[in-house]
Amino acid sequence: MKTLGIESSCDETAVAIVDGANILASVVASQHSIHAKYGGVVPELASRRHVEVIVPLLKEAFAISGLGLSDIDGLAVTRAPGLIGALLVGLSTAKAIARVLGVPLIGVNHLEGHLNAIHLSEKDVPYPHIGLVVSGGHTSLYLVEDFGSYKLLGATRDDAAGEAFDKVARLLGLGYPGGPVIDKMTAGIDPPTVEFKQPKFRNLAEFDFSFSGIKTSVMFHYKKLCDKGACLDEEVLNLVAGFQSAVVDSLTKHIIRAAEKFKCRNAVVSGGVAANNALRRRLAELCPEHGINVLIPPIKLCTDNAAMIAYVGGRYIEMGKRDNLDLNAKAVEEIGI
Numbered sequence: 001m002k003t004l005g006i007e008s009s010c011d012e013t014a015v016a017i018v019d020g021a022n023i024l025a026s027v028v029a030s031q032h033s034i035h036a037k038y039g040g041v042v043p044e045l046a047s048r049r050h051v052e053v054i055v056p057l058l059k060e061a062f063a064i065s066g067l068g069l070s071d072i073d074g075l076a077v078t079r080a081p082g083l084i085g086a087l088l089v090g091l092s093t094a095k096a097i098a099r100v101l102g103v104p105l106i107g108v109n110h111l112e113g114h115l116n117a118i119h120l121s122e123k124d125v126p127y128p129h130i131g132l133v134v135s136g137g138h139t140s141l142y143l144v145e146d147f148g149s150y151k152l153l154g155a156t157r158d159d160a161a162g163e164a165f166d167k168v169a170r171l172l173g174l175g176y177p178g179g180p181v182i183d184k185m186t187a188g189i190d191p192p193t194v195e196f197k198q199p200k201f202r203n204l205a206e207f208d209f210s211f212s213g214i215k216t217s218v219m220f221h222y223k224k225l226c227d228k229g230a231c232l233d234e235e236v237l238n239l240v241a242g243f244q245s246a247v248v249d250s251l252t253k254h255i256i257r258a259a260e261k262f263k264c265r266n267a268v269v270s271g272g273v274a275a276n277n278a279l280r281r282r283l284a285e286l287c288p289e290h291g292i293n294v295l296i297p298p299i300k301l302c303t304d305n306a307a308m309i310a311y312v313g314g315r316y317i318e319m320g321k322r323d324n325l326d327l328n329a330k331a332v333e334e335i336g337i
């Protein structure tokens with residue numbers, strides 16, 4: 001079953017063709033350079049860019065796969081959550097192709113895509129497992145009982161982890177997106193000389209996250225450094241590394257506590273922040289000590305891509321699920337609640 005997947009929920013336009021879990025083509029056009037000068041995604045600019053690049057990307061994906069439109073058995077498209085204008089570009093494109101080809105169309109939740117990206121790199125994904133989606137828009141922890149069966153255990157109460165990386169980077173004038181910049185500049189700073197405490201958030205549920213407190217502490221700390229006059233590069237590096245370490249610590253501890261509570265020996269981490277080297281190192285160090293095996297997709301499948309959408313959509317189409325041409329985009333849609 002060859003599925004064409006389209007993803008346009010935020011600032012990456014992506015097209016992929018998969019045959020089951022086999023990726024025949026996966027192309028991504030990033031808009032980072034467009035949004036960099038604003039320090040974050042500008043929704044209208046994102047939508048316009050999706051319109052410009054979606055057809056060239058489709059052509060590229062078909063050229064790479066060596067397939068033609070008539071080889072496609074189904075269309076999968078991200079329908080939620082995301083920026084409405086951006087989502088609608090992908091949705092309209094997918095509907096038009098599905099209508100012309102007369103093949104099934106299915107809308108896919110972006111978070112479900114991230115949770116299942118691991119199938120594209122691992123043959124046997126064990127169930128149940130703890131699933132963490134950690135990206136620029138989400139930080140959500142799930143008990144994944146099977147494909148399509150998710151229980152939301154907790155989510156962030158304020159900033160997503162990637163959003164916190166991006167905001168800290170913007171505050172310190174480090175560039176956009178902040179995650180990869182901070183990851184790269186802090187390589188080798190272990191342990192950092194600056195330490196941030198985990199937030200004491202009133203009514204924070206057992207598996208909820210909070211990152212805005214750490215971000216504010218970074219801001220105050222940075223102001224103090226600036227007020228004293230010269231702010232040394234090394235001080236900034238340690239400040240940023242301390243922030244990263246606190247975020248990594250929170251994510252790692254949540255996974256370990258959830259795995260122990262729900263007696264899962266496996267955990268899957270995905271989303272843009274799963275590309276973070278400090279997080280990968282900490283997970284590889286601590287999880288085995290607790291008898292937990294951690295699976296993380298390769299970086300290209302951690303960040304936004306259409307292969308994960310095509311994979312999930314293909315499985316649902318095979319299970320007989322279909323959407324109609326009145327399928328609409330939704331800005332907010334959690335899964336597993």
Ligand code: KG4
Nearest residue numbers: 135136137162177179183272273276303304
């Ligand atoms: O999954 P993704 O590509 O898009 C969303 O669905 O949000 O994630 C993008 C987020 C951004 O906030 C970016 O700063 C963060 O993932 N990110 C990273 C790294 N690479 C991307 N954060 C920390 N370390 C990285 N290496």
Ligand code: ZN
Nearest residue numbers: 135271303304
């Ligand atoms: Zn994402």
